[in-house]
Amino acid sequence: MANQEDQFKKVLSHAKEYGYVFQSSEIYDGLSAVYDYAQNGAELKKNIREYWWKAMVQMNDNIVGIDSAIFMHPTVWKASGHVDAFNDPLIDNKDSKKRYRADVLVEDYAAKIEAKIDKEVAKAEKRFGDAFDKAQFLATNPRVLENQEKIDTALKRLGKSLENEDLVDVRNLIDELDIVCPISGSKNWTDVKQFNLMFGTKIGASADSAMDLYLRPETAQGIFVNFLNVQKTGRMKIPFGIAQVGKAFRNEIVARQFIFRQREFEQMEMQFFIQPGTQQEWYEKWKENRIKWHLSLGMGAENYRFHDHEKLAHYADAAADIEFKFPFGFKELEGIHSRTDFDLSQHEKFSGKKLQYFDNDLQKSYVPYVVETSIGLDRMFLAVFSNSLVDEALENGTTRTVLKLPSVLAPTKAAILPLVKKDGLPELANEIVEDLKWDFSVAYDEKDAVGRRYRRQDANGTPFCITVDHQSLEDKTVTIRHRDSMEQERVAISDLKAIIAKDVDMKQWLMKM
RNA sequence: GCGAAAGUAGCUCAGGGGUAGAGCAUCACCUUGCCAAGGUGAGGGUCGAGGGUUCGAAUCCCUUUUUUCGCUCCA
Numbered sequence: 001m002a003n004q005e006d007q008f009k010k011v012l013s014h015a016k017e018y019g020y021v022f023q024s025s026e027i028y029d030g031l032s033a034v035y036d037y038a039q040n041g042a043e044l045k046k047n048i049r050e051y052w053w054k055a056m057v058q059m060n061d062n063i064v065g066i067d068s069a070i071f072m073h074p075t076v077w078k079a080s081g082h083v084d085a086f087n088d089p090l091i092d093n094k095d096s097k098k099r100y101r102a103d104v105l106v107e108d109y110a111a112k113i114e115a116k117i118d119k120e121v122a123k124a125e126k127r128f129g130d131a132f133d134k135a136q137f138l139a140t141n142p143r144v145l146e147n148q149e150k151i152d153t154a155l156k157r158l159g160k161s162l163e164n165e166d167l168v169d170v171r172n173l174i175d176e177l178d179i180v181c182p183i184s185g186s187k188n189w190t191d192v193k194q195f196n197l198m199f200g201t202k203i204g205a206s207a208d209s210a211m212d213l214y215l216r217p218e219t220a221q222g223i224f225v226n227f228l229n230v231q232k233t234g235r236m237k238i239p240f241g242i243a244q245v246g247k248a249f250r251n252e253i254v255a256r257q258f259i260f261r262q263r264e265f266e267q268m269e270m271q272f273f274i275q276p277g278t279q280q281e282w283y284e285k286w287k288e289n290r291i292k293w294h295l296s297l298g299m300g301a302e303n304y305r306f307h308d309h310e311k312l313a314h315y316a317d318a319a320a321d322i323e324f325k326f327p328f329g330f331k332e333l334e335g336i337h338s339r340t341d342f343d344l345s346q347h348e349k350f351s352g353k354k355l356q357y358f359d360n361d362l363q364k365s366y367v368p369y370v371v372e373t374s375i376g377l378d379r380m381f382l383a384v385f386s387n388s389l390v391d392e393a394l395e396n397g398t399t400r401t402v403l404k405l406p407s408v409l410a411p412t413k414a415a416i417l418p419l420v421k422k423d424g425l426p427e428l429a430n431e432i433v434e435d436l437k438w439d440f441s442v443a444y445d446e447k448d449a450v451g452r453r454y455r456r457q458d459a460n461g462t463p464f465c466i467t468v469d470h471q472s473l474e475d476k477t478v479t480i481r482h483r484d485s486m487e488q489e490r491v492a493i494s495d496l497k498a499i500i501a502k503d504v505d506m507k508q509w510l511m512k513m
Numbered sequence: 514g515c516g517a518a519a520g521u522a523g524c525u526c527a528g529g530g531g532u533a534g535a536g537c538a539u540c541a542c543c544u545u546g547c548c549a550a551g552g553u554g555a556g557g558g559u560c561g562a563g564g565g566u567u568c569g570a571a572u573c574c575c576u577u578u579u580u581u582c583g584c585u586c587c588a
Contacts, residue, residue: 005582012580017524017538023579029561030579090514090585100585193514197587218588253514253586261587321588332588376588398549420545451548458548467547479547486548 008327011386012258014403018460020044020385021259033255033263040460041381043411043441045266048380049245051408052268055293055510056243063241063270064234068222070247071203076221077214079350080343081314082198089170090253091192100181102170102192106158109179110151117147167192199249199263215249220372222246223271224343227368228355231273238357238368239282243270245377257328259378266377273368275359276341282371283318283338289513290334290373291322296512297406299387305330315342322375324383333383334375341367384409388461403461404484408509413440414464414500415457421446429468432478432493440500458483464500 015021020041024034037045057065077083089102120143125132138144154177161169171192180187198217204210216222223242230242245268255261274282287306294304302325309319318338323330344355344367356365388404407413416433418425426446436442443462445453450467457465465481472478472493480499481488491499502508 009581013524026579029577032579190514248588250587254584255587256581258580265588267588328582335588374588379588394548396548400549417547419547422545449546449549449551451546452550454547455549465548469547481548488547 004327004329007389008258008386010391011327011382011389014389014401014459015041015258015385018403033252033261035259035262037381040411044384044405044409044461045377045381047409047411048384049266049268049377051297051506051509052293052375052377052380053243053245054506055513056241056268056270059510060241062236062239063243063272064230064236065243065245066223066226066230067246068219068226068244070216070249071213072216072221072225074212074214075350076225076347077198077217079346080221080224081346082214082217089167089192091171091174091189102167102174103158105174105179106154106170106177109177110155113147113151117144120144120147197250197252199251217250218248218374219244219246219267219269220271220343220374223269224347224355224370227273227344228353231357238359239272239274239278241270241272243268245269257326259382260326260328260331262378267374268377268380269372269374271339272371272373273357274371275362276366276369279317279338279340279369279371283336286371286373287320287336290336290375292513294322294324294334296509297384297409298512299384299406303387304333307332313337315339324379325387326383327386331379333379334373337372337374339370339372341369343370344368400455400458402458402483405461405463406509407463407483407504408506410461410463410504411441412443412457412460412462413504414466414496415443415445415453415462416466416468417444417450417453418446419450419467419469423470424473425468425470428472432466432468432496436496436500439497440504454481454486463503466496 018040019038022036022038023030024036025031053065057063091100091102091105117138120141121134121137124137124141125134138148154173157173158170161167161173168191171189174189174192175187178187181189199215201213201215202210203213223244226242230236231240234240246266247264248267249264252261252263255263272282272286291304291306295301304325305323307321307323307330309316309321312319316337317340320336321332322334322336324333347353348355348367355367357368358365384405385403388406390402390404391399392402393399405411414436416429416436418429429444429446433442433444443457445456447453448456454465461483463483465483467479467481467488469479471490476493477490478493478496479488479490480496
């Protein structure tokens with residue numbers, strides 16, 4: 001455990017020291033759980049985004065990409081269920097310092113009484129044997145009726161209070177039902193507070209004409225509301241997908257673990273529209289397709305696993321996570337959800353517009369089902385970055401810090417180093433830089449001993465170092481050093497482009513899928 | 514949000530009531546080298562922020578903020 005923490009600490013300081021991630025507004029003490037991507041981080045993030053986009057949009061002729069706005073009509077979030085689902089009434093017990101969802105406390109109370117009824121039924125069943133009529137027993141036994149009455153009134157009142165946002169009454173209800181904290185056993189409760197996971201803002205300059213808006217808590221709805229527009233203008237035939245990469249915002253109560261859980265984050269999502277009844281098949285297909293994408297990066301199959309959801313969200317009929325082994329353990333990296341026709345049906349209901357597809361094969365219209373793949377770009381960044389950072393023991397007894405990024409994602413593909421900064425070596429090195437930069441992001445470094453420069457590039461994840469020496473002036477060859485093996489080979493300058501391309505070209509990597 | 518620990522230079526950290534140190538990193542010059550740590554010199558910090566105690570606070574006290582961990586919640 002201590003090792004895990006140490007490794008995570010290394011990840012944090014390496015990310016800062018090498019210009020990958022900074023805390024937002026650092027000179028003002030920072031802003032909690034908000035981070036900026038620095039010069040190298042922005043490149044790495046861009047490369048991950050591109051790798052995903054190519055795999056999802058460019059390589060699938062039935063998937064198109066869009067870029068919808070962060071602001072959406074407020075009713076979108078009523079239809080999607082976020083206004084309800086993202087509003088949790090929470091209450092703390094002052095003695096145990098535990099926090100609970102107030103509605104869950106009341107529901108647990110109801111469940112307890114329910115258990116009492118079951119006990120009563122079981123007892124009676126034993127007593128009466130075959131002659132036992134359960135329905136009649138439930139309808140007539142006074143103790144059962146009394147308990148059922150208790151449950152009904154409690155839940156009814158809870159529902160009503162929540163609907164009216166009457167949190168004081170929820171608190172009173174908890175008092176009146178004598179609900180105690182499961183840990184401390186005390187009734188020393190705080191007031192019930194409402195936590196809204198969505199960020200609110202306003203559109204319109206003057207107060208009276210302003211309209212309440214939310215910053216989107218997920219990008220998916222931008223796809224659903226555009227479903228028909230895209231389907232019609234793109235002449236898309238089911239099955240087809242719409243993909244999108246964009247920022248989403250959640251006002252997390254607890255946002256932690258570096259960039260793993262941020263308040264502002266970037267999602268890479270694809271909604272795949274299918275014929276109702278085929279969702280199981282597509283769900284399995286996308287699970288398989290997505291894990292292949294991850295594995296193509298070569299970060300080790302043992303670092304991934306599937307986690308099937310038992311408790312499903314309000315919109316899903318099947319859901320699984322792809323979990324990755326982060327420095328703090330296996331955590332969700334990507335979600336694959338079978339969302340049924342929940343979203344489109346809800347938008348039909350709330351907008352009054354038909355969101356259906358006419359299927360020529362079936363000769364009928366229907367609301368398509370949806371299978372979603374949704375990956376956090378920031379999480380993917382953290383997965384790649386933390387997995388790549390290693391301290392490697394060398395044969396000569398020293399250690400080197402290497403960022404073994406998949407070369408396709410590395411922010412800098414090659415560093416060009418003159419062995420010494422005289423005798424015309426810098427000039428030739430610069431010529432190579434000028435040539436290569438049309439195709440790759442490259443760096444030039446002439447400071448310090450060349451060995452040290454190699455190590456510097458290792459720590460930054462640069463896959464290739466190209467060294468210009470005196471021989472280069474004579475026969476137009478250079479040495480090219482590989483980051484992971486530290487091996488060098490002498491090659492013609494004219495071959496450099498092909499050699500680098502072979503290793504960093506996205507095509508080579510995507511073909512591994 | 515509750516609890517715990519921490520915040521001193523870009524990074525890692527030492528110091529601990531008398532106005533800041535080390536190693537590495539950075540910059541300049543020398544050394545001209547193929548796997549970090551050669552020489553000389555330089556820059557960089559109001560010790561997270563605010564307030565209090567004191568003749569004097571980085572050091573003691575209070576508040577606050579940020580980070581990590583546990584609980585909780587979640588993508």
